[in-house]
Amino acid sequence: MTYQISPYETLYDIARKFGITLQELMDYNHLSDYTPIYPGMILQIPPAAPQPPANTIYTVQRGDSLWSIAQKFGVSVENIMYMNNLVSPILCVGQQLVIPAAVTPF
Numbered sequence: 001m002t003y004q005i006s007p008y009e010t011l012y013d014i015a016r017k018f019g020i021t022l023q024e025l026m027d028y029n030h031l032s033d034y035t036p037i038y039p040g041m042i043l044q045i046p047p048a049a050p051q052p053p054a055n056t057i058y059t060v061q062r063g064d065s066l067w068s069i070a071q072k073f074g075v076s077v078e079n080i081m082y083m084n085n086l087v088s089p090i091l092c093v094g095q096q097l098v099i100p101a102a103v104t105p106f
Contacts, residue, residue, distance in 0.1 A: 001047070006100060007039040007082050017101070018045055039082070053101035055083070060095040073099045 003014060015025040026032070028046045058069060066089045070077045080086070083098045091097075 001045045003043045003045050005037055005039055005041045005043065007078050008076060009039075009079075011037060014043065020046060055101055056099040058097050058099050060091045060093055060097065062093050064091060064093075065089070066091065069097065069099070075100050 003018075005014065011025055011031070012022050015022045018025070024046060025043070029043050031037075056073065058073070060069075066077045066080055066086075070080055077089070079100050080097060081089070083100050
């Protein structure tokens with residue numbers, strides 16, 4: 001399975017998302033402590049790793065803001081903007097947004 005790195009995500013975040021150790025993720029992708037990572041980079045996820053939670057589709061309600069939606073789902077405003085190719089924080093009632101699955105702490 002492959003996984004595309006989102007903005008502000010770390011290897012540690014990704015390892016936690018898939019229920020594996022940082023070292024397992026790094027070893028499987030032949031990465032060292034000095035290997036740079038960047039948004040859009042594709043990583044291989046070990047086959048035995050559990051699947052992360054799925055993204056959510058959210059319909060914008062009256063009074064919503066990117067900040068309030070991010071707080072509601074436990075994700076960053078930047079990740080919502082990235083997932084939806086938004087260049088402006090202005091939302092419209094009824095607009096559907098892809099909300100990335102939050103990384104839950106262990």
